[in-house]
């Protein structure tokens with residue numbers, strides 16, 4: 001499994017486009033008929049995707065983990081962003097339609113993925129972080145997720161934040177996870193921007209229309225840079241970095257965090273007028 005190392009904010013200031021992309025952009029995440037994972041050294045979060053098309057896939061153990069099986073010391077959150085499918089957890093079948101979320105706790109030995117229709121295959125986005133205890137496997141549908149309507153059409157950031165794994169939702173050790181859907185015509189996510197030194201974060205962009213892109217902003221608030229992101233690409237956000245984006249069209253993204261706490265609202269908001 002490929003590894004991504006952490007970056008010091010002072011070093012980040014010297015990076016050109018290619019280095020920024022190499023250090024923070026996770027491209028080629030979704031690979032047909034593969035489970036593809038990247039190990040990040042940001043709170044040891046593993047970011048990946050399973051895209052079963054013609055066959056069932058299994059979440060294999062990786063040598064990097066030096067574990068007997070993937071979830072021996074980990075938990076995982078899974079959100080389906082495409083056609084309907086199933087996740088089979090130690091033999092038990094969980095159906096996941098688009099935007100449904102499944103949490104699987106430490107100690108589960110077998111996780112398999114399949115799609116209902118090869119012509120409309122499921123894309124399961126995966127986030128896994130270290131876990132100290134076992135919380136029960138829990139399915140939460142998109143309809144059941146707590147929804148927060150944020151932003152305004154006049155600032156092009158009207159959106160619905162769906163919370164799945166967090167203090168008042170699915171219980172976990174470290175993982176906090178959900179997704180945000182922008183309303184038609186709105187293109188800005190997470191503005192005003194924030195940082196949370198207590199947790200890393202990863203953004204996975206999906207439903208970015210063909211031919212469109214999202215400009216994802218990162219860096220300390222007074223020293224920002226951007227990464228141009230395509231559909232099904234992810235960006236890791238260090239604890240010192242803002243994470244915000246504006247698209248050339250409306251889109252959706254999955255956000256996920258691990259670290260010191262599970263409090264979604266533990267954020268330090270930056271004034272838009274202080275950004276540089």
Ligand SMILES: O=C[C@H](O)[C@@H](O)CC(=O)C(=O)O
Pocket residue numbers: 150159161179180189190191201243255264267
């Ligand atoms: O720490 C929380 C994350 O950055 C996101 O949940 C923010 C977000 O989805 C949004 O404002 O649209």
Ligand SMILES: [Zn+2]
Pocket residue numbers: 194195196201243267
């Ligand atoms: Zn955040």
